[in-house]
Amino acid sequence: NIYEKNTITEDGQLMLKKAEKDQIETVWDRYQAQLPQCGYCEMGLSCRVCNMGPCRVDPFGEGPQKGVCGADADIIVARNLGRMIAAGAAAHSDHGRDLVEVLENVAEGNAPGYAITDVEKLKQVALDYGINIDEKAPLRIAGELAHAMQGDYGTRKKELTLVKRAPKKRRELWRNAGIMPRGIDRETSEMMHRTHMGVDNGWQSLLLHALRNALSDGWGGSLIATEVSDILFGTPKPTPNTVNIGVLKEDEVNIVVHGHNPVVSEMILQACQEPDLLRMAKEKGAKGINLAGLCCTGSELLMRHGIPVAGNHLMTELVIATGAVEMMLVDYQCIMPSLGTVASCYHTRMISTSDKARFPGMEHREFHPDNSRELARELIREAIENYEQRGQVYIPVEPVQSVGGFSVEAIISALGGTPAPLLEAIKAGKIRGVAGVVGCNNPKIRHDHGHVTLTQRLIENDILVVDTGCAAIATAKAGLKMADAIRYAGPGLKEVCGALGIPPVLHMGSCVDNVRILILASALADALGCDISDLPVAGSAPEWYSEKAVSIGTYFVASGVYTVLGPMPPITGSMNVVKLLTEGLNDVVGAAFAVEPDPEKAALLIRRHIESKRRALGL
Ligand code: BF8
Ligand code: SF4
Structure with a gap:
C-alpha cells in the first residue's frame, strides 16, 4: 500500500493513515503533485542568475546550447552547484555564528541561563586559537575565544585557525591545490561573486572554489558550531535514550523542539525541569512535562542529555498529527513551511x-541571549495551559531504545584513552573500516530505507558505522543502536563492540557534528602517519535533500573521504562536471563522489572502496 511505499517505519505508516483520515496534506502528497519535476532543473541546465534570463540549455543538443549571456551547460551546471554549496555552508556557519554570539554574551555576563559547561574544552580550543590561558578565568578566556572566532568569519588572507586539526599532508595538499579556506564568510561571499553573470566562467575553477567554500564550512563554521556547543552545553558522553513517535506521552504535557541550534532547545530543556512548572503541569492534570526533539536540535539534546527524539525530517508533520503536542518550538533549517497549517487542525x-526564520501559521516569540531563560519559562507555562485544549490523541507505537552521545572524546575514552585499540582492530581486519552515514530524508526515496539498509549491509560486513543528522535518527528507530544491536553485526565488529560495550552504529550528533567524523578520521590518519584519503573509510548520504548536505558531501570529499550520494544532484546536464566530481577529483584531493540510489549497491561500492584502501595500506 501507499503508506508502506512511502516509509519503512511503522510509526510513519500508521501516522500517514491517520493524517489521511484527518485530511492532512503531507510532504508526500505535495511531492506527487509536483511530478513530473522539471527536467532542465533536474539536470542543472536552467539558469536564473540574471535578468537577461531565465535561460535553459537543451540537453538533446537540438535547442539552444547557450544562455543569453553565452554561458554553456558546463558553466551553468557548475554555477548552480556552487550556489548550492554556498547556501549550505552559509546555513551551518551562520548557526555557528549564533553560538559564538552567545559565548560572547556569556563572557560579558549578558546571558542569564547560559554558562561555560566544559571548561577543559574551552581551554583546549582557546589554545588552538593561540590564546594565552595562564591564570585567566574561564569567562575571560571565553570572551577572547569568541573574539578570535569572529575573526575566522571575516575577510582575511590567512588560513582558518582550526584547519590545523587536519593531517599535515592534507593541509599541504589544500595549499598546493589553492583550496585552503580563508575567512568563513569570505568563501561564501566569493562564491556568490564568482557566480554573478560575467565573473568566473571556468567550470573547473568554479568547482575548485566550491571545494574551498565547503571546507570553510567543515573546518570552519560547522566546527566552530560543534566546539562552542560543547563548551556551552557539555561534550556528549554515551547516554541511553528512546526514539520514534512513541516517545510522546498520553498523560503528560508534550513539548517538541524542532530545528538546529541548541541555543533555544537547551533553554527549553532547563525550563521543562523547573519544579514550579512541573507543579503547575500536575495541577492541570498532567503527570509531567515531556520534552522531545525532532531533527538536529533533537540530536543535540539526545547527545548531551538523553532527551528522546520523536522523528526525523519526513516525520515532522506527522508528529503534529498525533494531536498530542501542546507546543512545538522551531528555530531554523529544515522546518517545512507547511507545519503551521498542519497544526491548525x-x-x-x-x-x-x-529573528531570521518566520513561518506561516506560527506565533513569533524571539529568543535572544538576554531573554532566553525568562521566555522559555513563559512559553512552557503557556504550553501547560494548552494541555486542557487537547482532543483525542493517537500515539500508535512503543518507543525504541537507543544509545547516543558518541563525541570523539567519548569514543576515545571508550577505547581506553587512545585510538590505538580501534586501529589494532582495523589492522587485524576485525573491523574492515569505518563509514559515515549522514544526511536527510527525501520523499524521492522511501523514508529511512536508504539509511537503514545501507547501515545494515555495512555492519554485517564488519564496517563500523558512525552517523549523524536524520540518518542517525533513522538507524536508532530501526533498533541498530540498542545495546544488543551487535547481533546484527559481522563477527569481527560484534567482538570488538561487544568488548567495548558499544553498539555497532555510533550516533555522533547533528549535521554540524559531521565535523566530529572529520576529527575522528584525522586522529586515525595521524596515528597511522598517513592522510585521510589513505584510510579505509567512506562517507554516504543515502537520502539527502538539502543544500547543507551538498556542502557536507563536498567537504568530506575535499578532506579525502570517498562519498556515495543516494539522490542524484542536479549536475547531469554537464558530463564535464559529472566526470570531474566522480573521477577527476581523485587527482586533486585523493577522493571523489559516487551516486547510487540503491543502498544495496551503495554498500557494495563502499565495501569495495574500503577493501582497496586496506590493500594499499598493506592490510
Ligand atoms: O541538518 S539531516 S533533513 S534536519 S539537513 Fe535537515 Fe538533512 Fe535532517 Fe539537520 Ni541535516
Ligand atoms: Fe541566462 Fe547567462 Fe543570465 Fe544565466 S547568467 S540567466 S545563462 S543570461
Missing part, C-alpha cells in the same frame, strides 16, 4: 523563535 501551538 489540532490544538498544537507553533512558536518560531529566531
Whole structure:
C-alpha cells in the first residue's frame, strides 16, 4: 500500500493513515503533485542568475546550447552547484555564528541561563586559537575565544585557525591545490561573486572554489558550531535514550523542539525541569512535562542529555498529527513551511523563535541571549495551559531504545584513552573500516530505507558505522543502536563492540557534528602517519535533500573521504562536471563522489572502496 511505499517505519505508516483520515496534506502528497519535476532543473541546465534570463540549455543538443549571456551547460551546471554549496555552508556557519554570539554574551555576563559547561574544552580550543590561558578565568578566556572566532568569519588572507586539526599532508595538499579556506564568510561571499553573470566562467575553477567554500564550512563554521556547543552545553558522553513517535506521552504535557541550534532547545530543556512548572503541569492534570526533539536540535539534546527524539525530517508533520503536542518550538533549517497549517487542525501551538526564520501559521516569540531563560519559562507555562485544549490523541507505537552521545572524546575514552585499540582492530581486519552515514530524508526515496539498509549491509560486513543528522535518527528507530544491536553485526565488529560495550552504529550528533567524523578520521590518519584519503573509510548520504548536505558531501570529499550520494544532484546536464566530481577529483584531493540510489549497491561500492584502501595500506 501507499503508506508502506512511502516509509519503512511503522510509526510513519500508521501516522500517514491517520493524517489521511484527518485530511492532512503531507510532504508526500505535495511531492506527487509536483511530478513530473522539471527536467532542465533536474539536470542543472536552467539558469536564473540574471535578468537577461531565465535561460535553459537543451540537453538533446537540438535547442539552444547557450544562455543569453553565452554561458554553456558546463558553466551553468557548475554555477548552480556552487550556489548550492554556498547556501549550505552559509546555513551551518551562520548557526555557528549564533553560538559564538552567545559565548560572547556569556563572557560579558549578558546571558542569564547560559554558562561555560566544559571548561577543559574551552581551554583546549582557546589554545588552538593561540590564546594565552595562564591564570585567566574561564569567562575571560571565553570572551577572547569568541573574539578570535569572529575573526575566522571575516575577510582575511590567512588560513582558518582550526584547519590545523587536519593531517599535515592534507593541509599541504589544500595549499598546493589553492583550496585552503580563508575567512568563513569570505568563501561564501566569493562564491556568490564568482557566480554573478560575467565573473568566473571556468567550470573547473568554479568547482575548485566550491571545494574551498565547503571546507570553510567543515573546518570552519560547522566546527566552530560543534566546539562552542560543547563548551556551552557539555561534550556528549554515551547516554541511553528512546526514539520514534512513541516517545510522546498520553498523560503528560508534550513539548517538541524542532530545528538546529541548541541555543533555544537547551533553554527549553532547563525550563521543562523547573519544579514550579512541573507543579503547575500536575495541577492541570498532567503527570509531567515531556520534552522531545525532532531533527538536529533533537540530536543535540539526545547527545548531551538523553532527551528522546520523536522523528526525523519526513516525520515532522506527522508528529503534529498525533494531536498530542501542546507546543512545538522551531528555530531554523529544515522546518517545512507547511507545519503551521498542519497544526491548525489540532490544538498544537507553533512558536518560531529566531529573528531570521518566520513561518506561516506560527506565533513569533524571539529568543535572544538576554531573554532566553525568562521566555522559555513563559512559553512552557503557556504550553501547560494548552494541555486542557487537547482532543483525542493517537500515539500508535512503543518507543525504541537507543544509545547516543558518541563525541570523539567519548569514543576515545571508550577505547581506553587512545585510538590505538580501534586501529589494532582495523589492522587485524576485525573491523574492515569505518563509514559515515549522514544526511536527510527525501520523499524521492522511501523514508529511512536508504539509511537503514545501507547501515545494515555495512555492519554485517564488519564496517563500523558512525552517523549523524536524520540518518542517525533513522538507524536508532530501526533498533541498530540498542545495546544488543551487535547481533546484527559481522563477527569481527560484534567482538570488538561487544568488548567495548558499544553498539555497532555510533550516533555522533547533528549535521554540524559531521565535523566530529572529520576529527575522528584525522586522529586515525595521524596515528597511522598517513592522510585521510589513505584510510579505509567512506562517507554516504543515502537520502539527502538539502543544500547543507551538498556542502557536507563536498567537504568530506575535499578532506579525502570517498562519498556515495543516494539522490542524484542536479549536475547531469554537464558530463564535464559529472566526470570531474566522480573521477577527476581523485587527482586533486585523493577522493571523489559516487551516486547510487540503491543502498544495496551503495554498500557494495563502499565495501569495495574500503577493501582497496586496506590493500594499499598493506592490510
Ligand atoms: O541538518 S539531516 S533533513 S534536519 S539537513 Fe535537515 Fe538533512 Fe535532517 Fe539537520 Ni541535516
Ligand atoms: Fe541566462 Fe547567462 Fe543570465 Fe544565466 S547568467 S540567466 S545563462 S543570461
